[in-house]
Amino acid sequence: xxxxxxxxxxxxxxxxxxxxxxxxxxxxxxTSLSIKKKCKYEDWSFETExxxxxxxxxxxxxxxxxxxxxRVSTIIHELEIDETPFTLQDVVNKFKKNxxxxxxxxxxxxxxxxxxxxxxxxxxxxxxxxxxxxxxxQRFFNRNExxxxxxxxxxxxxxxxxxxxxxxxxxxxxxxxxTLRAVFNKAINREIVPAxxxxxxxxxxxxxxxxxxxxxxxxxxxxxxxxAVLHKKNDIFARDMFLLSFYxxxxxxxxxxxxxxxxxxxxxxxxxRSKTEVIVNFKLNHFWKDKIIxxxxxxxxxxxxxxxxxxxxxxxxxxxxxxxxxxxxxxxPLKKIITDLGIKKKITYYCARHSFATxxxxxxxxxxIIKEALGHKDIKSTMSYLNTLPSDTLDxxxxxxxx
Numbered sequence: 030x031x032x033x034x035x036x037x038x039x040x041x042x043x044x045x046x047x048x049x050x051x052x053x054x055x056x057x058x059x060t061s062l063s064i065k066k067k068c069k070y071e072d073w074s075f076e077t078e079x080x081x082x083x084x085x086x087x088x089x090x091x092x093x094x095x096x097x098x099x100r101v102s103t104i105i106h107e108l109e110i111d112e113t114p115f116t117l118q119d120v121v122n123k124f125k126k127n128x129x130x131x132x133x134x135x136x137x138x139x140x141x142x143x144x145x146x147x148x149x150x151x152x153x154x155x156x157x158x159x160x161x162x163x164x165x166x167q168r169f170f171n172r173n174e175x176x177x178x179x180x181x182x183x184x185x186x187x188x189x190x191x192x193x194x195x196x197x198x199x200x201x202x203x204x205x206x207x208t209l210r211a212v213f214n215k216a217i218n219r220e221i222v223p224a225x226x227x228x229x230x231x232x233x234x235x236x237x238x239x240x241x242x243x244x245x246x247x248x249x250x251x252x253x254x255x256x257a258v259l260h261k262k263n264d265i266f267a268r269d270m271f272l273l274s275f276y277x278x279x280x281x282x283x284x285x286x287x288x289x290x291x292x293x294x295x296x297x298x299x300x301x302r303s304k305t306e307v308i309v310n311f312k313l314n315h316f317w318k319d320k321i322i323x324x325x326x327x328x329x330x331x332x333x334x335x336x337x338x339x340x341x342x343x344x345x346x347x348x349x350x351x352x353x354x355x356x357x358x359x360x361x362p363l364k365k366i367i368t369d370l371g372i373k374k375k376i377t378y379y380c381a382r383h384s385f386a387t388x389x390x391x392x393x394x395x396x397x398i399i400k401e402a403l404g405h406k407d408i409k410s411t412m413s414y415l416n417t418l419p420s421d422t423l424d425x426x427x428x429x430x431x432x
């Protein structure tokens with residue numbers, strides 16, 4: 030079943046006006062469509078989903094809302110009695126058709142609808158990337174409303190220069206432009222825009238190269254860090270979290286803090302990577318065994334480490350906890366520790382993952398096995414090794430080198 034309502038967009042413009050949106054809901058997922066009319070917050074009735082008489086154009090706009098309400102109700106009814114599976118986008122596409130011609134939708138409106146879909150699907154990391162990319166594009170154009178035609182080949186080259194001029198890393202620039210390309214691809218696939226305006230036939234994203242090197246610690250530097258005499262509790266915690274990642278096959282912090290007691294069986298950790306959903310398992314070394322005891326959670330917690338409290342499992346809470354710990358309790362102390370050790374490298378928690386992979390590579394472990402150890406999702410190489418290489422063999426190969 031599909032339901033709908035008319036409401037105000039959550040954010041207003043500089044004049045304190047909010048666009049009126051038609052919101053469609055199906056299977057707990059929603060998407061919104063602006064009716065291109067706006068009002069002040071106090072002029073809108075959330076109970077009746079109509080403008081109050083205080084708005085000077087309340088009659089005309091309320092008549093338009095009635096018209097749209099009738100149209101969308103008819104569309105939903107026709108789709109439901111047809112008994113053919115359909116999506117919210119099917120409803121949107123039919124709604125936009127006017128005398129056989131689909132009304133134009135701006136790049137901003139379409140990207141915002143994608144962001145809503147991603148947020149409702151619970152993909153918060155992707156949501157943040159999409160949201161930040163749209164804001165970045167709006168800053169480049171210095172306006173909120175952007176059309177697909179605005180994003181010409183020339184405009185994208187200028188956008189790339191704009192990002193470079195604002196000291197964005199090549200990695201960030203690549204993410205921004207690839208996200209923009211993905212929005213175009215989705216718009217074309219959903220028949221929102223014609224393929225003839227696609228700018229990425231001439232602008233090649235592959236030419237954006239990552240010039241910045243990925244920092245890592247050598248085996249000698251890992252040993253130096255491990256044996257460092259630290260006195261502050263925060264410093265010890267930061268060092269321990271970094272080494273837990275290194276000795277845990279480069280486990281991401283979001284996965285580390287979500288490890289559950291049930292993920293530990295005998296002396297092996299088994300978990301599913303949040304990013305790729307690939308199953309990763311590794312054998313505990315002495316360092317891991319000690320830190321599981323040192324940072325043990327309370328007996329009533331189902332988490333392994335005492336970082337997530339009260340058995341919270343909200344994705345928003347966990348992501349906020351991850352960001353706070355990485356910024357304040359890990360990366361900041363790590364910077365000082367590394368400097369004090371005389372290591373002239375910009376090291377963060379994530380560098381533990383690079384260090385793990387690089388040391389394996391320097392010891393002539395094949396790239397395919399490294400991909401398996403890191404839990405990368407790769408059909409052609411990684412999955413074949415997951416099927417053929419016994420876990421205890423992989424444990425032994427890595428154990429002989431770095432444990």
